[in-house]
Amino acid sequence: MSLTVAVVTAGLSQPSSTRILADLLADAVKAQVSARGESVKIEIIELRDLAQDLATTMVTGGLPTPKVAAAREILATADGLVAVTPVFTASYSGLFKMFFDILDPDTLRNVPTIVAATAGTPRHSLVLEHALRPLFAYLHALTMPTGVFAATDDFGDGAEGSGLAGRVRQAASELTTQMMQAGNAVAGFVQSDSDLTRRVSGNSLGTTPDFATLLKGHAGTL
Amino acid sequence: MEFGIFTVGDLTPDPTGRKSQTERERLQSIRKYALKAEEVGLDVFAQGEHHNPPFVVSSPTTNLAWIAAKTEKIKLTTSTTLITTNDPVLIAEDFAMLQHVSDGRVDLMMGRGNTGPVYPWFGKDIRQGIPLAIENYHLLRKIWREEVVDWEGQFRTPLHGFTLAPRPLDDTAPFVWHGSIRSPEIAEQAAFYGDGFFHNNIFWNIEHTAQMVKLYRERYEMYGHGAKENAIVGLGGQAFMAETEKKAKDFFRPYFDNAPVYGHGPSMEDFTKMTPLTVGTPEQVIERYLGMADQVGDYQRQLFLLDHAGLPEEVVLEQIEILGKEVVPVLRKEFEARRPEGVRSNAPSHEELAALPADADYRQVISSPVARAAQAEEAAKKAESK
Numbered sequence: 001m002s003l004t005v006a007v008v009t010a011g012l013s014q015p016s017s018t019r020i021l022a023d024l025l026a027d028a029v030k031a032q033v034s035a036r037g038e039s040v041k042i043e044i045i046e047l048r049d050l051a052q053d054l055a056t057t058m059v060t061g062g063l064p065t066p067k068v069a070a071a072r073e074i075l076a077t078a079d080g081l082v083a084v085t086p087v088f089t090a091s092y093s094g095l096f097k098m099f100f101d102i103l104d105p106d107t108l109r110n111v112p113t114i115v116a117a118t119a120g121t122p123r124h125s126l127v128l129e130h131a132l133r134p135l136f137a138y139l140h141a142l143t144m145p146t147g148v149f150a151a152t153d154d155f156g157d158g159a160e161g162s163g164l165a166g167r168v169r170q171a172a173s174e175l176t177t178q179m180m181q182a183g184n185a186v187a188g189f190v191q192s193d194s195d196l197t198r199r200v201s202g203n204s205l206g207t208t209p210d211f212a213t214l215l216k217g218h219a220g221t222l
Numbered sequence: 223m224e225f226g227i228f229t230v231g232d233l234t235p236d237p238t239g240r241k242s243q244t245e246r247e248r249l250q251s252i253r254k255y256a257l258k259a260e261e262v263g264l265d266v267f268a269q270g271e272h273h274n275p276p277f278v279v280s281s282p283t284t285n286l287a288w289i290a291a292k293t294e295k296i297k298l299t300t301s302t303t304l305i306t307t308n309d310p311v312l313i314a315e316d317f318a319m320l321q322h323v324s325d326g327r328v329d330l331m332m333g334r335g336n337t338g339p340v341y342p343w344f345g346k347d348i349r350q351g352i353p354l355a356i357e358n359y360h361l362l363r364k365i366w367r368e369e370v371v372d373w374e375g376q377f378r379t380p381l382h383g384f385t386l387a388p389r390p391l392d393d394t395a396p397f398v399w400h401g402s403i404r405s406p407e408i409a410e411q412a413a414f415y416g417d418g419f420f421h422n423n424i425f426w427n428i429e430h431t432a433q434m435v436k437l438y439r440e441r442y443e444m445y446g447h448g449a450k451e452n453a454i455v456g457l458g459g460q461a462f463m464a465e466t467e468k469k470a471k472d473f474f475r476p477y478f479d480n481a482p483v484y485g486h487g488p489s490m491e492d493f494t495k496m497t498p499l500t501v502g503t504p505e506q507v508i509e510r511y512l513g514m515a516d517q518v519g520d521y522q523r524q525l526f527l528l529d530h531a532g533l534p535e536e537v538v539l540e541q542i543e544i545l546g547k548e549v550v551p552v553l554r555k556e557f558e559a560r561r562p563e564g565v566r567s568n569a570p571s572h573e574e575l576a577a578l579p580a581d582a583d584y585r586q587v588i589s590s591p592v593a594r595a596a597q598a599e600e601a602a603k604k605a606e607s608k
């Protein structure tokens with residue numbers, strides 16, 4: 001199988017430690033997938049490049065610019081997601097939130113997701129638990145037990161298998177296991193729940209119930 | 223093909239420091255625009271409906287009746303009529319009256335409104351928007367088509383032995399369009415009844431509009447009203463025109479930048495690229511709008527928003543003149559030239575509908591022969607199993 005992983009980074013500086021962490025996670029996922037004999041395509045979405053488009057979509061009642069539509073498509077079809085934000089004002093950044101605000105709420109249903117964040121100090125490391133996990137819970141994403149927080153100091157962390165490198169590898173391993181499991185399960189006797197896991201990019205209309213269903217109970221006959 | 227203008231009736235201050243209009247002046251202007259539209263040969267005038275500032279267009283048929291009295295040919299319609307929050311009995315009455323008052327020069331467009339608080343002001347729940355649109359419109363069809371109505375539904379008190387008076391003109395309901403920007407359920411509704419489908423088109427990109435129209439056309443055919451090329455489609459549009467592109471952009475830019483819906487957002491350049499808003503020469507408007515039929519198929523009605531965002535009255539009157547005298551004649555000619563044999567040019571007129579026989583699909587509440595057949599089959603099954 002060939003997998004696609006979307007990597008969303010809200011880093012603003014060039015270079016940005018948020019992007020560095022995103023790259024570390026992407027590389028670790030690649031290594032884990034290859035180790036299991038498959039291939040993976042990494043799609044990086046730099047929110048800095050989308051900032052104006054996101055603002056346009058927000059203030060025009062949701063009109064997606066071509067770049068926004070393309071990003072939505074990537075997220076609606078990805079097998080996994082890595083979402084990385086800098087900590088601003090004790091939470092994910094506004095730009096990070098704006099991106100997830102313009103997604104159709106069904107885009108990330110059941111998508112294996114790594115939540116990650118960067119900051120100058122470890123003071124706000126619980127941002128993963130208090131801000132990111134609830135956000136992705138609302139979107140019904142499948143968030144990995146291991147989230148990765150990197151303070152500036154962590155990038156200098158040493159020993160192999162400990163600290164940041166260890167957490168990155170752990171999260172990537174969890175994500176890879178989940179991605180490779182999805183869709184491999186035997187169908188079994190239970191009726192497919194495909195409706196419950198249907199993902200939507202918001203770029204096209206989706207399915208509409210037929211009118212007989214819509215009119216039911218409203219035709220006015222006693 | 224029918225061309226015209228629509229107003230959403232906004233009362234927007236002039237951002238260039240010119241004296242802004244009062245409510246009275248704005249309403250006077252709207253009436254002038256309707257008369258001007260007829261004068262320059264446009265076919266349709268549409269008025270929106272709102273129930274709060276900064277708009278002045280509550281009670282739509284009051285204004286439309288005045289315009290009917292002062293005009294002879296132009297067709298009057300709405301953009302839109304709120305089928306969610308208005309009592310369908312009242313809509314039935316208001317528009318039957320308007321038919322009589324205008325000698326049939328009326329159709330109307332159903333919409334759900336974009337202002338949340340209107341729902342509770344009229345005693346409705348916004349979360350029921352789609353079911354309201356569906357139940358209310360079905361009742362509206364019954365009231366126009368059945369002499370004695372017995373009805374019980376979810377959103378209004380029951381009717382027993384109710385007869386509309388006056389009946390619709392020539393016992394023929396006005397033609398109905400359904401307008402929707404994003405909800406495919408409304409395209410489905412329009413297709414089910416074989417009514418027209420109108421897409422606002424102006425705040426969105428044409429690719430999205432095309433998807434909605436495609437859905438409507440396919441379902442129109444599925445419900446047995448005819449080939450999908452023969453479905454009845456209308457589009458909105460918006461333009462500001464001057465002799466040169468630069469003049470148009472320079473004049474319109476402050477109005478765009480401060481406009482109620484998209485002001486203080488994307489630049490005019492970005493917005494005109496992404497949406498049908500065209501700011502430039504009449505030739506540029508012609509070229510842009512000729513391209514619409516490539517996206518949605520040959521369609522029957524094109525309306526333009528020209529009086530938005532606080533533009534001064536004399537400017538809007540000039541825009542209507544340019545639209546009617548320079549743009550529409552070319553569009554009309556070109557759209558007719560590309561229209562295949564057998565695809566209708568206009569939405570049905572009152573005369574055409576009034577001439578239909580008593581058993582015509584249009585005169586049935588359930589106008590879809592496919593749906594009627596399915597109903598009959600189900601009824602037969604039930605009778606059998608008893």
